[in-house]
Amino acid sequence: MKIGEVLQVIADCPQSFRSVPEEAVKHGYQLLTEPQKVGQDIYFYIKVIK
Structure with a gap:
């Protein structure tokens, strides 16, 4: 993945x-x-910074 x-x-x-x-x-x-829980799923949003 690229920065950003x-x-x-x-x-x-x-x-x-x-x-x-x-x-x-x-x-x-x-x-x-x-982290956001929706039903049994847990969502994460992670940003590449370097």
Whole structure:
């Protein structure tokens, strides 16, 4: 992915509430919003910043 692009991640594991944001920040990406739960799915929006 290129700088400025946004990745949508859809997960269904409750642990992803913690692990996805931690990994995104750890690898230098920006979490754009708080995780959003829709039914059993959890949506994350992650922006490439470097």
